[in-house]
Amino acid sequence: MFFWNSEALKTSNIFVWINSIMQVWYISTQLEPMNTKSWGSILTHVVAKTFAGIGVLDFLHNTGVAYFVGAEPAMWVKVATGLGFAGLSASSDWIFGGCMVYDLVALCVGQRQYGNVGWSNLLGAYAVGAAGIVGARNYLK
Numbered sequence: 001m002f003f004w005n006s007e008a009l010k011t012s013n014i015f016v017w018i019n020s021i022m023q024v025w026y027i028s029t030q031l032e033p034m035n036t037k038s039w040g041s042i043l044t045h046v047v048a049k050t051f052a053g054i055g056v057l058d059f060l061h062n063t064g065v066a067y068f069v070g071a072e073p074a075m076w077v078k079v080a081t082g083l084g085f086a087g088l089s090a091s092s093d094w095i096f097g098g099c100m101v102y103d104l105v106a107l108c109v110g111q112r113q114y115g116n117v118g119w120s121n122l123l124g125a126y127a128v129g130a131a132g133i134v135g136a137r138n139y140l141k
Helices: 009-030 039-067 075-090 094-113 115-141
Strands: none
Touching: 009 039, 039 094, 075 094, 075 115, 094 115
């Protein structure tokens, strides 16, 4: 936060990357399966996965602000965004998957506010797709 407040956005972004990657790594590899009979386990999963989900949004937002202000996303960014969110949604439970849908909706709204309607619409479609993936995965589970 110190670097962000000092408008040293590229330096702050290094810490955002580390934080976001570590949070996703933790929920993917270190977090024990949820014990639905234990409030401690349930709350740990909700908090850890929610923070990791917001970390993904921070990762994208801060990288964009630090390096790509006013730039239109390239086609590879659009494809990577769709594939990345589809992969994260397909490999997650409803908690983290719900955060992926939230992230896409937030990005969609933000891009529309900046007047990037085409990218906003695509992000909205990705949000609907991610919601479908999360819903189907958890229904079939």
